[in-house]
Amino acid sequence: MRDVLFLPFDDGVELAIAADGSAAVGEKPGDAVFAPAETTAYFAARVALMELAGVGAEAKAVVLQNFIADEYWEVLCRGIKRAGDELGLNLPITGSSESNFATVQSALGVTAIGTVASGQKRIGITPEAAQFAVVGRPLVGPAVLAHPEWIAPLSLVAELLASPYVYELIPIGSKGIYYEWTQLLAANGRRWRACACPLPLFASGGPATSLLISYDPAGEQVLRRMAGRLFFPLFAEP
Known part of the structure; x- marks a missing residue:
């Protein structure tokens, strides 16, 4: 099931x-991965906003839970705003900060709230003749900062969703490509099938640096040009 309520x-x-x-990604001495707080908030917001966009919903607001420190609020909001700007959204932000106790590691949560017409959800609309691809490489931890060239940009996500050739778009999270593939099959009432892809099927996708699409084969060349070297075909095995 998709990660949207x-x-x-x-x-x-x-x-x-x-x-x-x-969690454990940020600027504190106890963090496992060093990253600017604004960047950490950007990627968290990016995931939540991509999830909404992928199911056809329009984001209306964002809730931020800041467990880093009160003084980081504005910095974190800048990261969230950057993600919204890349999707053409100007979103109000509310939330809360931990101001009573000092934490030794960074942590934050981002919730995106939107609306969608019941009959326009982009879930379970992939026909039998569809083909599949992964756009972007699954990256996690320091690799996210080291290889921005392999991350599917939000501007490309918007282009893909606007394309008449794309049926469904699913951000790939920490459970990897194969997990999202099985979720796509289940949402469309399909039987379990193995798949093959040039990318590692079980590697964590981290903060959704890549995404899975189902698409009309007639538009493959258009989509390949759109995504460039970020386009990796995924083949369903018989």
Whole structure:
């Protein structure tokens, strides 16, 4: 099942809620991976916003849970705003900061809230004749900062979602390509099938540096040109 919660909101409209968290990544001595706080917030917001966009929802607001320190609030908001800007969104931000106790590691959570028309969800709409690809490489930890050239940019995500050839788009998280592939099959009522891809199927995708798409084969060359060297075909085995 997709990592988005849907709740009835209005006639024919549902709330869509997606979240991502980060821990031990930041600027504190106890962190496992050093990264600027703004960058950490950017990637957490990127995941949550991609999840909403992938199911056809429009983000309306963001909730930030800041467990780093109160003085980091504005810095973290800048990272969230940067992710929103890349998707053409100007989102209000609310939330809370830990101001009572000092923490030895960085931690934060980002929740994105949006709306989607019940009949326009991009879930379970992949036809039998569709083909599949991974866009971007799955990266985690220091590799995220070391290899930005292999990260699927949010501008490309928006282009893919606007393409008439793309059916579904799923951010690839820490469980890897193969897990998201099985979720895509399940959402479309398909039987389990193995797959092959030039990328490691079970490696963590970290903060969704790559994504899985199902698409109309007639548009493959268009999508390949759009994604360039970030396009990696995924083949379903018989």
